[in-house]
Amino acid sequence: MISASPQKRLNRTTRLLLSADAHLGSPFSAVTKRNPELGTLLQQASLDSFTSIVDLALDEHVDALILAGDVFDSSTQDPKTREFFTTQMARLAEQNIPVIAIRGNHDALLGNDAYKEFGANVYLLHADSPSVEIGNIVFHGLSFDTDNPSASLLPQYPDPVAGRKNIGVMHTSVEKMPGYNTYAPCTLEELKSHGYDLWALGHVHADFIDTLGSVPVVMPGIPQPRKFEERLGGFAVLAELGEEAASFQCHQVGKIEFVECNVDLSGCADEREVTQALRDGLQSIQNPDRQVAVRLKASSWQHSSDWLTDLAMEELEGMERVHLDKAIVAPAQRPLGLLPTAPRDAAPTSPISA
Known part of the structure; x- marks a missing residue:
């Protein structure tokens, strides 16, 4: 010894x-x-x-x-x-x-x-x-x-x-x-x-x-x-x-924390509402003391993970201390009366049934 x-x-x-x-x-x-x-x-x-x-x-x-x-x-x-x-x-x-x-x-x-x-x-x-x-x-x-x-x-x-x-x-x-x-x-x-x-x-x-x-x-x-x-x-x-x-x-002692951000997009009527819901969710997990890596989980009946990733990355360009780890879309039931919203620079999509 x-x-x-x-x-x-x-x-x-x-x-x-x-x-x-x-x-x-x-x-x-x-x-x-x-x-x-x-x-x-x-x-x-x-x-x-x-x-x-x-x-x-x-x-x-x-x-x-x-x-x-x-x-x-x-x-x-x-x-x-x-x-x-x-x-x-x-x-x-x-x-x-x-x-x-x-x-x-x-x-x-x-x-x-x-x-x-x-x-x-x-x-x-x-x-x-x-x-x-x-x-x-x-x-x-x-x-x-x-x-x-x-x-x-x-x-x-x-x-x-x-x-x-x-x-x-x-x-x-x-x-x-x-x-x-x-x-x-x-x-x-x-x-x-x-x-x-x-x-x-x-x-x-x-x-x-x-x-x-x-x-x-x-x-x-x-x-x-x-x-x-x-x-x-x-x-x-x-x-x-x-x-x-x-x-x-x-x-x-950790400098970057991983958090989950849940956003419900199933009731959004157009892209403006989608963007606002996404922005509100991301701002809610900002931490003044540490950087945040966010796992974004959205409930949607029509949007893809790739589309959501692109939109989230665009929103995060002007947001301090928040970084996208991954975006995931969880299927949701389409509300009655809502038509699908088309991603920018894309043709209208067909409704996706839950």
Whole structure:
């Protein structure tokens, strides 16, 4: 077990910042294909959200930053991504803040030695070096050595060290959460019975905090969502561990949020009414604090998704902080007495029955 000796000792109340699944270097391929401008914004937002995590660690004077896997989106990073990460680690090193990291399924093949160049304050936990002691805390973790581990890693985790606070760091499909590939699965009950004082998890991109019983289990989620299905992410979690109690605060670090905007166009008599309904809907989801990627879902009995996409993109040209992710048309019943409205520069369309 590595024993690290930063200049400051951890206090009786320990402050940790928990993060996971930064996916630095993600190309945002699916979004970029639909909307290149939004794809570019998301690539920058991914870096900016990680910078905010480091800012938060510095502002809160945390005792350690935990990165619970998938720090990088793949095991091959471009030089700019590596330089960015190295720079952020150096900022933490200047304030003697250690970083505890493990590899997940995305960066599983990065290798045990790759993190050494990121700074002496960065500790990658893996099978050959699963624990590091810093102050009065022992951090335990195992990195993925394959991108699809099917068996639980929990039996390989070291026993807790007596007389110390023990923190477990794991990338896992805890409780086999739906919508996520089943990697290194385990249950909350199994984690809590291992004898550690806290578990910091990665892999699931939606945040959750389980404080039932005496062993909290925290999944901070993805800091910058990459797609609409990850819209519940966007956070890092500040943990305070006292002698008898623990508290947790979710901090917003995401720069672009994904939202759904539902617009009913079924009762619109002409294109002017369609445009106004669309404009009202898009304006309603503007956020003064963050950029918004909108999944537009319209109820219509005659309009196509392509036509709606073109109209929405035109409306968004003059609207700040809102960007189209995708437009979807849901079939609706045509109201009696309404005739179909023709798209501009197009021949009248025939009514479409629901």
